[in-house]
Amino acid sequence: MLSTRVLLTGANGLLGQAMVRRLGPDADYTVLATARDETPRFEKGLCRYTHLDVTQPSEVTAVVEDFGPHVVVNCAAMSDVAACDEHRSDAWAVNARAVKTLAKECRQTGTRLVQVSSDFVFNGKRGPYNETARPDPVNYYGRSKLAGENHLRESGRSNWALVRTVLLYGPARDLSRFNIVRWIIDQLSAGETLHMVDDQHRTPTHVDDLATGIEQLISREKTGIYHMSGPDLVSIYELACMVAEVFDLDASRIESVSSDFFEDEVERPSHTGFLLDKARAELDYDPRSLKNGLRDLKERRSHQTP
Numbered sequence: 194m195l196s197t198r199v200l201l202t203g204a205n206g207l208l209g210q211a212m213v214r215r216l217g218p219d220a221d222y223t224v225l226a227t228a229r230d231e232t233p234r235f236e237k238g239l240c241r242y243t244h245l246d247v248t249q250p251s252e253v254t255a256v257v258e259d260f261g262p263h264v265v266v267n268c269a270a271m272s273d274v275a276a277c278d279e280h281r282s283d284a285w286a287v288n289a290r291a292v293k294t295l296a297k298e299c300r301q302t303g304t305r306l307v308q309v310s311s312d313f314v315f316n317g318k319r320g321p322y323n324e325t326a327r328p329d330p331v332n333y334y335g336r337s338k339l340a341g342e343n344h345l346r347e348s349g350r351s352n353w354a355l356v357r358t359v360l361l362y363g364p365a366r367d368l369s370r371f372n373i374v375r376w377i378i379d380q381l382s383a384g385e386t387l388h389m390v391d392d393q394h395r396t397p398t399h400v401d402d403l404a405t406g407i408e409q410l411i412s413r414e415k416t417g418i419y420h421m422s423g424p425d426l427v428s429i430y431e432l433a434c435m436v437a438e439v440f441d442l443d444a445s446r447i448e449s450v451s452s453d454f455f456e457d458e459v460e461r462p463s464h465t466g467f468l469l470d471k472a473r474a475e476l477d478y479d480p481r482s483l484k485n486g487l488r489d490l491k492e493r494r495s496h497q498t499p
């Protein structure tokens with residue numbers, strides 16, 4: 194049987210690397226992983242790799258014409274909330290305008306586009322959210338991601354899927370950006386005291402569960418919006434306590450605070466998280482519990498070479 198040709202963008206990020214691990218060795222897929230760097234940060238030999246900056250339309254056209262994908266999975270993003278607020282034009286270029294470029298290219302070539310978005314398109318007043326909830330972002334990252342979603346919707350045909358997710362954690366190499374679970378582990382291991390907010394709630398997502406969900410979306414040729422996250426709704430404080438418990442770290446160093454404690458922080462939605470009924474019913478999406486996800490991370494970290 195003919196394999197499905199998948200072009201991955203942003204393949205050196207947390208989700209991009211998980212997609213490479215999931216699809217790269219699978220004979221049903223021929224994968225071209227791309228990112229801004231000249232060389233991949235993930236394990237070599239899993240799939241082909243080439244440079245692609247998604248904010249450059251000529252590069253997008255050249256790579257799509259050369260590879261001829263059936264599906265593009267766009268994992269490229271500026272996903273750091275504070276960085277998006279500080280570097281707004283860069284955030285808009287990758288989170289919004291590049292999606293327009295990809296959607297146009299996919300429309301012209303008859304390619305399916307899977308776009309990844311965020312719980313931060315919601316205002317956090319009525320979470321957990323299902324796919325019909327109305328977006329209303331409270332910060333620039335959320336606004337730029339929503340603009341990307343809108344470019345997808347406006348691209349004029351329904352050969353796309355939009356996957357929203359929540360607070361990703363999981364194994365990855367050489368990530369360029371902050372990841373909260375890794376940060377909690379590193380800070381507690383160094384004996385630091387942490388102030389963690391107890392008034393922001395999320396459903397943290399093991400990145401391999403998301404990659405499996407996206408694979409199912411591709412293989413079942415689904416279109417439309419899907420919410421994919423972990424199953425457990427916790428505050429950021431509770432998340433830190435669970436990390437401490439699983440990684441045998443000192444939870445007494447974690448202090449619960451409200452969001453007001455961080456006066457200069459960019460506003461974040463208070464209560465997000467997702468309802469997963471649609472993904473469970475249509476994709477057999479079955480994410481692991483937060484505790485099992487953290488145990489998996491611990492297990493895999495213990496097998497990593499330093």
Ligand SMILES: NC(=O)c1ccc[n+]([C@@H]2O[C@H](COP(=O)([O-])OP(=O)(O)OC[C@H]3O[C@@H](n4cnc5c(N)ncnc54)[C@H](OP(=O)(O)O)[C@@H]3O)[C@@H](O)[C@H]2O)c1
Pocket residue numbers: 202203204205206207208209228229230245246247248267268269270271272273287309310311312313338357358359360361362368369370
């Ligand atoms: N992480 C989360 O907690 C979270 C939560 C909800 C939704 N999401 C969404 O999930 C998706 C994946 O996020 P992630 O956690 O994997 O983010 P990530 O680790 O920051 O990865 C994003 C990747 O995109 C790359 N990128 C940035 N600009 C690019 C460009 N112009 N051309 C090509 N690649 C570019 C980055 O490259 P550099 O390394 O060179 O910067 C980075 O490797 C994003 O759409 C994000 O908005 C993430």
